[in-house]
Amino acid sequence: MFYAFLRNLVAFLLYAVNGRPEVHNLDKLPDKEENYILVAPHRTLWDPVYLAFLARPKQFIFMAKKELFKNKIFAWWIKKCGAFPVDRENPGPSALKIPIKELKEGNKSLIMFPSGTRHSDELKGGVVAIAKLSKARIIPAVYQGPLTFKDLFKRKKVKMNFGDPIDMSDIKRANAEGIDIVTKRIDEAFKSLDYDLDPNYKYIPVKK
Template identity: 60%
Template sequence: MFYAYLRGLVAFLLWIANGNTYYHNVDKILNKDENYIMVAPHRTFWDPVFMAFAARPKEFIFMAKKELFKSRIFGWWIKMCGAFPIDRENPSQQALKYPINMLKKSNRSLVMFPSGSRHSSDVKGGVAVIAKMAKVKIMPVVYTGPMEFKGLISGERVDMNFGNPIDVSDIKRMNDEGINEVANRIQAEFDRLDSENESYQVAKKPNLLTYIYRIPLAIIAVIVVLLTLVFSYLASFVWDPDKHRK
C-alpha cells in the first residue's frame, strides 16, 4: 500500500513540476501477471519514478547503491518500496539471490539500470544472469528529457519509450559469450528507442494556462509531502522493512 501511495505522490509531484511527459509504446509492457526485469540507461534521479508509474499497477523491487540507505527518511522510503542495497565495490551473492527469489516467488518485478551509474554506458552482466536464472524476460525503456532539475521544472519535454521484450531463454549458458549476447540485445534496443525519441523531442512546452491550476495543486502537494515526511520519520522507529521482508 505504501509503495502505491509513494509512487502516486512522487509521480504527482513530477507532473506538477513538469506537466510535459509522454509515454510511448506502453502496450509493449508485459502483462501485470508476468514478472520481468525493466531496464534503462540511468540518466536522471527521477527516471525510475516514470518507469514505475507507466507500468502500474505492477509493483517493483529496486537494486540501489548502499549509500542511498544512510538517510533515515529516504532510506526508509526506498526500503518500503522494495529497494535493496548493493555494494558496488564488493558485490555479494545476495545481490543476485534476493532479486531472483523475488522474481520467482512474488508478484513484483525488478527495475535495474545495467550501466550501474548515470555516467556510464556499459551494459553489465547482472541483468543477463538474473533474467536467465529467474526465467523472466527483459523489458527495455529509455528516458529522453531534461537531465537537471531546472530543466524539469521549466517544462522541458520528457519522453518515456518502451521497447520490445527481450527473451534470453535461447541462450544456453551465461558465460562471457552469453552475457555479451544479452548485452548486445539490450544495447541495440536502447539505441533504437533513443533514435525514436529524437523524432518526439520537438520544441514543445506545456500550455502556460496549466499553471493556473497546477500552482494551487502544488501548495496542496507540499502539505501532503510535509505530512508524509513526519509520518515516515516516526514510522521508521516503529516499522523495520528489512525484518518484514525477511
Template identity: 65%
Template sequence: MFYTYLRNFVTFLLWMLNGNAHYHNTEKILDKTENYILVAPHRTWWDPVYLAFATKPKEFIFMAKKELFKNPFFGYWIEKCGAFPIDREHPGPSTIKYPTKILKTSNRSLIMFPSGSRHSKDVKGGVAVIAKMAKVRIMPAVYQGPMTFKGLAKRERVDMNFGNPIDISDIKKLDSEGLAEVARRIESEFDRLDAEIATIKGPQKPMIFGYLPRLILLIPALVITLLTFLFTVVAAPIHKKIKK
C-alpha cells in the same frame, strides 16, 4: 499499499513541477501477471519514477547502494519503494539471490539500470544472470528529457519509450560470448528506442494555460507533502527499531 502511495505521490509532484510527460508504446509492456526485469539507461534521478508510473499497477524492487540507507528518513522511503541495499565495492551472493527469489515467488518485478551508473552505456552481466536464473524476460525502456532539475522545472518535454521484450532463453551459457549477446540485444533496443523518440514531433513546452490547474492544486499539494513528511519522521524510527 505504501509503495502505491509513494509512487503516486512522487509522480503527482513531478506532474506539478513538469506536467509534460509523454509515454510511447506502452502496449508493449508485459502483462501485470508476468514478472520481468525492466531495464533502462540511468540518465536522471527521476527516470525510475516515470518508469514505475508507466508500468502501474505492477510493483517493483530495485537495487540501491548501501550508503543511501544511512539516512534514516531517505532510507525508509526508498525501502518502502522496494529498494534493497547492495555493496558496490564488494557485492555478495545476495545481490543476485534476493532479486531472483522475489521474481520467482512474489508478484513484484525488478527495475535495473544495467549501466551501473548514470550516463554510462556499459551493460553489466547482472541483468543476464538474474533473468536466466529467474526465467523471466527483459523489458527495455528509455528516458529522454531534461537532465537537470532546472530543465524539469521549466517544463521541458519528457519522453518515455518502451521496446520489445527480450527473451534470452535461447542463450544456453552465460559465458563471455553469452553475456556479450545479451548486452548486444539490450543496447540495440536502447539505441532503437532513442532513435524512435527523435522522430516524434511535438511541442517542447506545453501552453501557458497548463499552469492553471497546478496553481489550483498547489495548496493541497503542499498539505499532502507536509503530512507525508510528518508521517516519515514518526514512522522511520519505529521501523528501524522493529528491524533491529
C-alpha cells in the same frame, strides 16, 4: 499499499512540475500478472519514478547503492519504495538472490539500469544472470527529457519509449559470452528506442 502511495505521490509532484510525459508503446509491457525485468539507461534521478508509475499497477523492486541506507530515515523511505542495498564496487550474492527470489516467488518485478555509469561491470552482467535464473523476460525502455531540476521546472518535455522483450532464446548460460551477447542486444534496443523518439537525440551526462 504504502508503496503505491509513495509512487503516486512522487509521480504527481513530477507531473505537477513538468506536465504529463509523452509515452510510446506502453502496450509492450507484459500483463500485470507476469513478473519481468524492466531495463533502461540511468539518465537522471527521476527516471525510475516514471518507469514505475507508467508500469502500474505492477510493483517493482530495484537496486540502490548501499551508501543511501546510512541515514535511517532515508533508508526506511527508499525500502518502502522497493529498494534494497547493493555494494556497487563489490556486489555480493544478495544482489542476485533477492531479485531472483522475488521474480520467481513474489509479485513484484525488477527495475535495473545495466548500462548506467553508476553500476559496476558485475551488475551490468547481473541482469542476464537474473533473467536466466528467474526465467523473467527483459523489457527495454528509455527516458528522454530534463536531466537537471532546473530543466525539469522549465517543463522540458519528458518522453518515454518501451520496447519488445530482449531475445534470449539462444542463450544457454549466463557466462561471459552469453552476457556479452545479451548486453549488446540491450544496448541496441536502447539506441533503437532513442532513435524512434528523436533521430538526433544524444545523451550528454550532467557534469557533477
